[in-house]
Amino acid sequence: MSGTxxxxxxxxxxxxxxxxxxxxxxxxxxxxxxxxxxxVHLIEESYPLIxxxxxxxxDLEDDKYEVIYIFWSRETNFxxxxxxxxxxxxxxxxxISDIFPGMEWHERETCEMFGIDFKGHPDLRLLLLPDxxxxxxxxxxxxxxxxxxxxxxxxxxxxPRPPRGGDSQ
Amino acid sequence: MSPDILDEAVELWFGPQHVSAHGWATxxxxxxxxxxxxxxxxxxFHRSAEKCLEFRTFKQGSLILERLCMxxxxxAEYPYLSAVEQIAGLEVPERAKIMRTIMMEACRIHSLQFWxxxxxxxxxxxxxTLWPWIDREYFLDAFEELTGSRHAAAYGTxxxxxxxxxxxxxxxxxxxxxxxxSQMPKFKDMILHNPSxxxxxxxxxxYDVKQGLKWGLSGxxxxxxxxxxxxxxxxxxxxxxxxxxxxxxxxxxxxxxPGESDAFDRMVQRFLEIEASVKIIRQLLPLVPDGPIVDPKxxxxxxxxxxxxxxxxxxxxxxxxxxxxxxxxxxxxxxxAKIRGPCLNSYYSLKxxxxxxxxADFIVIxxxxxxxxxxxDR
Amino acid sequence: xVGSIGGIVMQFEWFVDWLAGVPxxxxxxxxxxxxxxxxxxxxxxxxxFILWGLIIDNIVFLFMSxxxxxxxxxxxxxxxxVWWTRKLWGRIHxxxxxxxxGKYGGLQIFADAIKLISxxxxxxxxxxxxxxxxLPGLLLVVVLxxxxxxxxxxxxxxxxxxxSLVLVFAFLTAVPVISLLAGWIxxxxxSLIGGFRAANNQFAAEIPMIISxxxxxxxxxxxSLMGIAVAQASxxxxxxxxxxxxxxxxxxxxxxxxxxxxxPVADSEIIFGWRTEFSGVYFTLTxxxxxxxxxxxxxxxxxxxxxxxxxxxxxPGYMNxxxxxxxVFFFFTLVSSSxxxxxxxxxxxxxxxxxxxxxxxxxxxxxxxxxxIPGLAPLLAFAGG
Numbered sequence: 001m002s003g004t005x006x007x008x009x010x011x012x013x014x015x016x017x018x019x020x021x022x023x024x025x026x027x028x029x030x031x032x033x034x035x036x037x038x039x040v041h042l043i044e045e046s047y048p049l050i051x052x053x054x055x056x057x058x059d060l061e062d063d064k065y066e067v068i069y070i071f072w073s074r075e076t077n078f079x080x081x082x083x084x085x086x087x088x089x090x091x092x093x094x095x096i097s098d099i100f101p102g103m104e105w106h107e108r109e110t111c112e113m114f115g116i117d118f119k120g121h122p123d124l125r126l127l128l129l130p131d132x133x134x135x136x137x138x139x140x141x142x143x144x145x146x147x148x149x150x151x152x153x154x155x156x157x158x159x160p161r162p163p164r165g166g167d168s169q
Numbered sequence: 170m171s172p173d174i175l176d177e178a179v180e181l182w183f184g185p186q187h188v189s190a191h192g193w194a195t196x197x198x199x200x201x202x203x204x205x206x207x208x209x210x211x212x213x214f215h216r217s218a219e220k221c222l223e224f225r226t227f228k229q230g231s232l233i234l235e236r237l238c239m240x241x242x243x244x245a246e247y248p249y250l251s252a253v254e255q256i257a258g259l260e261v262p263e264r265a266k267i268m269r270t271i272m273m274e275a276c277r278i279h280s281l282q283f284w285x286x287x288x289x290x291x292x293x294x295x296x297x298t299l300w301p302w303i304d305r306e307y308f309l310d311a312f313e314e315l316t317g318s319r320h321a322a323a324y325g326t327x328x329x330x331x332x333x334x335x336x337x338x339x340x341x342x343x344x345x346x347x348x349x350x351s352q353m354p355k356f357k358d359m360i361l362h363n364p365s366x367x368x369x370x371x372x373x374x375x376y377d378v379k380q381g382l383k384w385g386l387s388g389x390x391x392x393x394x395x396x397x398x399x400x401x402x403x404x405x406x407x408x409x410x411x412x413x414x415x416x417x418x419x420x421x422x423x424x425x426x427p428g429e430s431d432a433f434d435r436m437v438q439r440f441l442e443i444e445a446s447v448k449i450i451r452q453l454l455p456l457v458p459d460g461p462i463v464d465p466k467x468x469x470x471x472x473x474x475x476x477x478x479x480x481x482x483x484x485x486x487x488x489x490x491x492x493x494x495x496x497x498x499x500x501x502x503x504x505x506a507k508i509r510g511p512c513l514n515s516y517y518s519l520k521x522x523x524x525x526x527x528x529a530d531f532i533v534i535x536x537x538x539x540x541x542x543x544x545x546d547r
Numbered sequence: 548x549v550g551s552i553g554g555i556v557m558q559f560e561w562f563v564d565w566l567a568g569v570p571x572x573x574x575x576x577x578x579x580x581x582x583x584x585x586x587x588x589x590x591x592x593x594x595x596f597i598l599w600g601l602i603i604d605n606i607v608f609l610f611m612s613x614x615x616x617x618x619x620x621x622x623x624x625x626x627x628x629v630w631w632t633r634k635l636w637g638r639i640h641x642x643x644x645x646x647x648x649g650k651y652g653g654l655q656i657f658a659d660a661i662k663l664i665s666x667x668x669x670x671x672x673x674x675x676x677x678x679x680x681x682l683p684g685l686l687l688v689v690v691l692x693x694x695x696x697x698x699x700x701x702x703x704x705x706x707x708x709x710x711s712l713v714l715v716f717a718f719l720t721a722v723p724v725i726s727l728l729a730g731w732i733x734x735x736x737x738s739l740i741g742g743f744r745a746a747n748n749q750f751a752a753e754i755p756m757i758i759s760x761x762x763x764x765x766x767x768x769x770x771s772l773m774g775i776a777v778a779q780a781s782x783x784x785x786x787x788x789x790x791x792x793x794x795x796x797x798x799x800x801x802x803x804x805x806x807x808x809x810x811p812v813a814d815s816e817i818i819f820g821w822r823t824e825f826s827g828v829y830f831t832l833t834x835x836x837x838x839x840x841x842x843x844x845x846x847x848x849x850x851x852x853x854x855x856x857x858x859x860x861x862x863p864g865y866m867n868x869x870x871x872x873x874x875v876f877f878f879f880t881l882v883s884s885s886x887x888x889x890x891x892x893x894x895x896x897x898x899x900x901x902x903x904x905x906x907x908x909x910x911x912x913x914x915x916x917x918x919x920i921p922g923l924a925p926l927l928a929f930a931g932g
Contacts, residue, residue, distance in 0.1 A: 102386070296884050
């Protein structure tokens with residue numbers, strides 16, 4: 001099934017889905033959060049050897065987030081990108097880690113970096129971050145990393161730098 | 170220590186301080202000699218590359234990507250450059266395209282030689298650790314002759330490459346390839362025909378294509394199952410020269426278990442990869458035309474990029490690596506750069522592959538999937 | 548008034564007499580002390596005479612057991628063997644091995660030994676301290692004692708019992724037990740796994756090794772190593788029993804715990820097995836014990852299969868022995884660098900399925916050969932029975 005045919009099938013089935021880009025090679029759909037599991041089930045049934053590439057988060061400012069899913073089907077050379085728009089201080093979306101187990105860690109990383117909760121995920125511990133950054137969601141735009149605003153991040157203060165090179169305290 | 174120690178479940182941290190744990194800590198639950206549960210823990214190498222990229226210019230960004238996987242530096246920086254070139258609308262000149270492809274394949278060969286050495290060391294044979302590493306030195310000499318640096322050479326730049334081929338650098342590269350080809354029969358003898366290797370790796374860590382794809386494995390790990398999944402041929406990238414070459418995707422078809430691959434198959438697969446890379450380089454070397462090595466508009470255009478989103482991908486040594494890039498208008502650095510490292514899914518798949526095998530096989534399974542912690546921790 | 552004064556003096560006369568006798572009394576005490584000292588010195592001197600007599604009576608034995616071919620010779624040979632192994636492994640790996648200290652890196656091992664001995668000893672909290680301190684030394688002693696029974700030369704040998712082969716194997720069987728104990732008391736899970744694997748190795752590999760040594764013993768008609776060496780005056784046993792040599796070689800590589808059978812010390816899986824937690828002096832002792840064991844098996848192989856001290860007639864016997872030992876050790880090292888490490892259950896599998904039946908077959912063939920081949924007995928110096 002070519003990319004456009006698949007996208008048309010989804011758009012016809014679920015009216016809330018908005019297509020943003022439709023070519024045979026790349027398809028970009030905006031999907032509401034409640035429908036993501038159904039759409040992912042559809043793509044898994046239509047393309048048995050589909051390769052799940054990425055689940056990533058994106059912080060559009062003002063507490064608006066986007067979760068982007070990218071799948072690739074090699075047989076039909078078709079790259080499929082789904083976007084889910086979320087809002088709120090603690091956004092929630094369903095997990096797809098039971099359909100594609102390889103995405104379990106991608107979801108875990110998105111959760112710890114952006115604070116997006118994946119409902120039904122078996123294990124949402126911290127994956128990459130050290131323990132002191134739990135709950136800080138470093139990839140959000142409001143997590144500042146310049147030293148002047150270090151106190152906002154909750155991290156411990158570093159040792160003061162010596163005034164001249166060569167003098168150590 | 171109770172006498173029932175062999176029937177109790179013992180938790181063992183194959184921890185961050187371990188001779189062959191190159192930056193991972195896996196919690197294994199053992200009953201006797203069998204692993205019952207495997208809980209991989211990543212995060213010991215995390216350097217927040219994605220956040221760092223948001224504060225670097227587009228030219229500086231590729232340096233961060235390079236250092237994620239030092240062994241395949243030329244390959245690792247390409248997805249980012251590809252995404253930047255897509256957004257900025259840069260056209261890579263022909264000479265740069267071919268040079269990029271040649272150096273990427275040379276990097277692939279040298280990375281695979283490193284992997285052999287590491288895998289053999291984990292299996293207890295130090296002879297086969299040092300022989301590939303000695304041949305790898307010739308490749309590092311070639312990189313040094315071309316760029317001045319052995320490893321992370323910062324070779325690519327948006328719109329082309331930074332260092333031009335000279336006669337001497339081409340000669341050193343050809344010498345490295347010729348030397349390696351002469352050593353390949355010896356390596357094949359020592360590894361593939363060595364009965365102790367077969368005994369150690371046959372039947373270990375077996376999975377089939379569908380399972381592998383679901384877990385997110387890619388690259389040689391899937392090609393060893395018999396499916397020719399290779400981004401170099403599946404997708405026609407206009408910034409690389411793979412379409413100029415007549416070559417076949419190296420795929421290993423196993424006779425004992427078609428459609429599945431075990432550790433032995435993945436080793437054979439990587440021999441085939443090197444042969445394919447050599448073929449590509451040999452065909453491309455005479456085809457290098459004269460011309461500029463970087464897009465003349467790159468200097469003007471790659472400073473401030475228009476708004477856009479792009480997705481750059483590369484078939485790395487260990488699998489499919491990609492960078493998803495989003496920029497805002499006239500920005501000097503990306504708004505969001507997401508890096509996909511192939512080894513994240515390799516490390517994850519251990520959760521499913523390892524339980525049921527013996528303790529001594531853990532390292533064989535993991536080593537055969539070619540892990541590199543820079544790629545999953547970023 | 549004189550009478551009263553005289554009366555007073557007369558009352559203290561006994562005191563005056565006593566005072567007069569005080570110097571005598573002091574002199575008597577000195578005489579007593581002097582006699583005591585004299586007795587002690589004579590007693591010590593007697594003992595010195597007895598010990599010196601013992602030494603003079605056994606001067607040859609003491610020289611042989613301490614200097615050559617005893618402790619001092621063994622230590623220097625051990626250091627030479629470590630250097631040889633490192634250089635040989637280096638050349639197999641297409642690198643050089645130690646080159647900096649001394650010509651060809653000869654002093655490197657001395658430097659390493661000094662460095663290791665001076666390192667800090669870290670004893671884990673979970674371990675048993677007195678066993679931790681005691682076991683490495685015990686291991687080295689147990690491994691060094693069998694060297695006393697190797698027949699280097701018809702004249703220059705330390706000891707020869709009529710059952711020295713059995714005694715050597717008895718000592719060697721203690722080594723994996725000590726390894727198991729060392730792994731157990733180290734207090735770390737990795738050491739425990741290594742200790743269990745060492746015990747497993749013993750179970751798998753020592754049995755074929757001991758059975759393989761029965762063949763030469765039967766052909767020589769004696770269980771003493773000297774007897775086996777002497778019996779090869781006209782023909783070496785390697786010619787008569789080649790397969791026996793092969794099984795003994797394989798089983799001894801497995802028993803020592805060197806590649807490819809080094810699962811107990813697999814340093815990519817269990818860090819360093821039962822040796823993980825030992826540091827400083829204790830590590831030096833276990834390290835040298837391992838090399839001493841590696842030295843012992845080629846010596847046994849030379850004794851049992853390669854004719855011991857027989858060889859070129861114009862050099863002394865022990866030089867023959869040493870040359871043959873070096874050749875066998877070279878082969879030993881070469882074999883061990885060509886194979887990938889076996890898994891522990893695969894070691895047990897191969898030893899029990901292949902080595903054990905083969906070595907038993909060897910014993911049967913040797914028995915039948917002795918009984919039925921008529922020309923065999925005159926070949927052997929001791930008529931076998």
